[in-house]
Amino acid sequence: MTDQLWAILAVVLVVLVAGGAALTSGLRRRRPPSLPEERAESGVLTEEPQDTATLERPPATDAPAPEAPAVTTERPAPVAGRMVRLRERLSRSGTIGRSILSVLSRETLTEEDWEEIEETLLLADVGIGPTTELMDRLRTRVQVLGSKDTATVRDILREELVQLVDPTMDRSLHTAKGVGDDGEPHPATVLVVGVNGTGKTTTVGKLARVLVAEDLDVVLGAADTFRAAAADQLQTWGERVGVRTVRSDREGADPAAVAFDAVRAGRESGADVVVVDTAGRLQNKADLMGELGKIKRVISRQAPVSEVLLVLDATTGQNGLRQAQVFADVVDVTGIVLTKLDGTAKGGIVIAVQRELGVPVKLVGLGEGADDLAPFVPEEFVDALLS
């Protein structure tokens, strides 16, 4: 009896010990490691997302990898005739032409009528010098007119306005490739400068489309490293038309280094044109001169700078003109891009800025659309003012 009792007690003890051990190990398995040290001890890698990615990788097969979705690039609108197509965008500026024409067509012109013409020109930002010049010429020509039919007066005004805008200036963009001293071909390089907010980055994007529409190979340089979003913005513009953007991922990176890399990439890929966007903050003239001067120097080591385009916001009037003057003092500007001409009645700024800086307006921005940048044609501009 005692032996039997001992045997039963021994069996119960064995069952209890085995059950307890199983329970403890089960609990241990279920509790996830929480602290990094615990994870290391338990052999779980700390870079968990990578493990997960490994688990999700499909088994290797001989089947070809699925093709990446085809990137569709846009074909920009043709460049020729853009100003004519966009002429209605100049309707606000058109008030200068139309109101002068209505005064000039009056039977007899009094001093008040001439003052009205003068005021219209000044309000449209034509500037004092060109206004006086135009008034003198119009007075002389209108006085000798026998009969004053509207068509004749319109022709005279058109001729004089075209003269004032100056059709003799070279407005072509210098985008032809060159050959360096080493006999190697190099791309044309276009540096885009101007006060922030004038539409520089947008203009570089639109300009890339203009050049692509002309079948040129383009590389963009995002040297506006002051504003991180500017490089993203530019890259998006480029991607839409299959153009590469050279950029730095570091905010505040040396803009000259980015410009250098962009021109080198353009050289290596045999591109026709490299267009470089800049920040051009007006902290002070010396800083600006230092920054733009350095960018120009490093670009010139690989290819001469073909164009320096100054972007000017047409709606900022005389104030914008003064800021533009600072840039013109710092770099040799070869052309002006007048943006936002669609939103202003001050189209006379075209005349004032050319007079003030002695540089032709080469392109005008006529809206926020991707192809709303047009080569500037004096006759078409004046026709839009008079229509």
Ligand SMILES: Nc1nc2c(ncn2[C@@H]2O[C@H](COP(=O)(O)OP(=O)(O)OP(=O)(O)O)[C@@H](O)[C@H]2O)c(=O)[nH]1
């Ligand atoms: N209506 C109109 N808007 C324009 C035109 N050109 C540019 N803009 C607008 O102007 C704004 C400023 O343009 P950005 O290109 O960012 O200006 P930015 O000079 O590069 O500015 P920062 O990078 O700060 O130096 C944007 O909203 C553009 O869409 C134009 O011709 N017409």
